Amino acid sequence: MRWDISGSWVSYAVPAVLFAVAFVIKLPLLRRAWQDPILRATAVLLGIGTLVFVSLPPANLHRINVLTGVPNFAALWVCSLATAYCGACLWLIITWREPPSAARRRRTRQVGLAYAAVIAGLCVTFLLADHRVERLRDLDTYYARTPWMREFILLYVVAHTASALVAAGLLRAWYREVADTWLRRAVIFLQEAYALGLLFDVAKFAAVAGRWSGRDWDWLSTYAAPPFAIAEAALVAVAFIVGQAGPVLAERRRLVREHRRLKPLWQAMLAITPPAAPATGRVSGAALRLELRRAAINDGLLKLGPYLSASRRERVRSAATDAGYPEPVARGIAGAVDLRFAEAALHAPDDPEHPHSEAEFSVLPCAPDSELENVSHALRNHEAAIERFYRQALAGEDSGAGEAPERGKALGMGEAPAHGT
Template structure:
């Protein structure tokens, strides 16, 4: 059973690390801080509840069953952290949020103190690592301690269910999906963990033996509930940036034809190539470098090439936007050829803004890069030669062939 419990602790711990990936920012955000606190305490609960951990704690302290109040205290602290998280997540006037947080901390602080006092007064000299709840279900003071920690945890989980149900009708998107996962995890905790614990304890009170519910059924149900709750906490917070970085990686790759065309004339600093550099940062560096290269090539733009290719594309049935992209791609390719050959700028230069420079974000550059891979129908350049279809790095001018 320790393996299952430790696995749940690892899931909670990994969730906490992902949420706290930027410690300085997280510590200034009450919502992120309370989320990390709740998830970290959940991990500690599972670590403390593992039979191997209980045995180690009991041995180190020399007190039989000392791990019980430690685990129950951690579980109560986790329940409090869940309530604080819900309060911060829900938001509202700052004073009201602060007042509710302080009340929750005070209530569960008293609960933890009561658990410690009851354990101190109880007679629990026989060490029980897996069935303490049922073994001491009828023992004075231990009985009250067990019932008290279960009631405290039930209150927090039921409050979570109510908030998730109410709030889930008011929100949409990933937040609603996250709330549904948290609700499912909370319900599984209530029905799969707490109800089985209550049933096994009450069965002991009435002289029956249903200990397997507490020792066999409850732990895996709690672990599965923890997995669902952690997924619900993480999904609305981490999935949007993950998707943004994924899209950034796709745009970074789609810009390769354009970057290959202008990289030799770009004077921007060389972008970082460290393996840990996030796709969004790489994309921003590539955008800056490409824009710098476009500025360098601007004097070499030949508008006769652009107009001829545009007219040809329109006659071929392309939309005005597609024709403009094809024309700009041909003009840019011709400018790159002139720059590589160190030719004089054409006499048709003038003020012209590429579509890629008129729109924000990488979308315009991506469209231009993809247009470079779709050469238009052959249109004669002003000097009677076909416009170059360069799409790779700038090539050196060829030596003239001597017969």
Template sequence: MSPPASPIPYAVPAVLLALALALKTPTFVRAWKDPDVRATTLLLLLAAAVFVSVSPAGIHGINTATGVPNIAAPWVYSLLTAFCGSCLAMVVTWRDEPSPRRDRTIRRIWIIYTGIVVALWITFLLADVPDERVHDLDTYYACEPWMRWHILLYLLAHMVSALVAAYLIWTWTSRVRDAWLKAGLVFLQAGYAFGLVFDIAKFTAVGARWTGADWDWLSTRLAPPFAILDATLVGIGFIVPQAGPFLEKWTRDRISFHRLRPLESALRAVGPSAAPARVGRFAPLDLKLLQRRQRIHDGLLRLAPLLDEDVWQRSYDVARAAGHDERTALGIAGAVTVRAALTAART
């Protein structure tokens, strides 16, 4: 537990994860029974908590608030271990189809990682760690009998989860066709690779202490940036497959909403909509788009007696003769026909 002194490397991902969690909260409230939604929300919550707690100020603040030197160690490592278990469970949730076998696998993951968290607290309570160490706890207490097991537990839990998750993703990626999911898996693999560098650096530094050598710089300087990259990329990897399709649909709906505005305005001339209820300015975009389409549909129904099939056919033929493709020609013919009908309605 030896992070850089600057809080910025921790604050930026913590804020981004908190923002993602805030955006996910309405979905969680609406669909909390969905295992994917629950798993994603828990993962984001744990990731944000890790970044908030692991900063130097956070570590010292936890120790000071409780009055127990180094109590931040089991707290931070418990959050990190729970985050690792959550990541592994999330990969299984995505990879496997819903089944009793998948449910049993996820339960086993949580049982194992819950047991590790309990063991972390037991080993800490049995350890003799009177001096607060904000930056170099892992190496400073590497030879303390119970603290040695405490450190090994969290590092092994982190490494095993990274290796297992990376293997599951590696054997699954070739079967993935969804572009957003594949992009998320790339971020996950990169994150787990950085995580393994973190683990190797930590293990090497701790092992050096056991042999009487001093390679603390591996733990205090080399490892922390890789830990930040690991958690950040893994968090992004789990966010992208869900945020990507949402943003894609939102962009598509926003474009459609603006493109349909002139047609809706033009059709108001033929009478009020059968659905006069107004939605608020802050209503969801999909609801506002649905209402706009409903108003256009109602307007076209009232305009139907004035729609001239001959006008449509001539417009279509002219558009095709001008070199437009089928879809564009249909759009031009429809627009010309509606405009002609609106002109007829005003006369």
């Protein structure tokens, strides 16, 4: 019993759904920039691909034949669409790969004319042929020796083979030039897709050649070839999904990870100053949630700014490094210790020797994200070390009571305005 993947509509539904998903992902861009030739080519390719695989299940082929009243009209419909799909693939690759130029327009025009001529040839040969017996799954081998249907079949398979070979060559040359990670992945998926497309063509040619020589190799066309075509189409759709959705998902993942890493520091800053904006929950975007978290942290840093000490952070950082902590961890511990000193000073009675003005706080620079993440990481994972170095720093500052602590630097940044002159 042979593996009959092509007999089930589910097999064709998978690439059809993938093409539809890729089209939906592109839709917002298509609405905004329909004049972009790459987007137009993408829309044509994905739309045709969806139509092809919606039409291919045997039950749908029969419905098309009944609807038109022409036996095997579904073959002309599907082969014409598939040929247009092949032309759209080449059109898109050329448009995608080459910068706008007269040469690119000439090449895409040549592709369009060539595949339009193939579709015209399919129509002519189909009209001239005798195809009165409906064949839903073995049309290629059943009519392999029938005048004009033979030419119809060969024209379609040759056009598909030429498309796969040219596309594979273009993609191979393009892969060496691509620097973007997600685009390289998309190109790899397309290369694998066209390799499978060539296997589909080999199976079709072998089955037809077997009929010509009197051998029964029909199973190559009926059972072996369709899985290659289904896999090819699925990989093409995945390539477009990866190329479009991959960067978006990667950026969102980066935002979510940064949002999560800043949580301990954000929670510490909420004890200093409440958030200026209400919590938005999961309905807001990842970028908005991250900006609100950064704003709450920066508000707290502005309030603590006059009490932060760069020299204190440097002493704690040096002590943490000597204790064996890596440099980023030591910087985070030093920042967390300095924040603890600043919070204690904020809640202590005002020092008459160092008055401060709220108006001056707004000009304080904010710490870079890397420094904030170091401090947040220390608050999450090194609480015991922070406590130990805080006590050591406190003891050191108590022993040097005659020396006024350096004030007015924002966390990890430049000098703050002077106070109490």
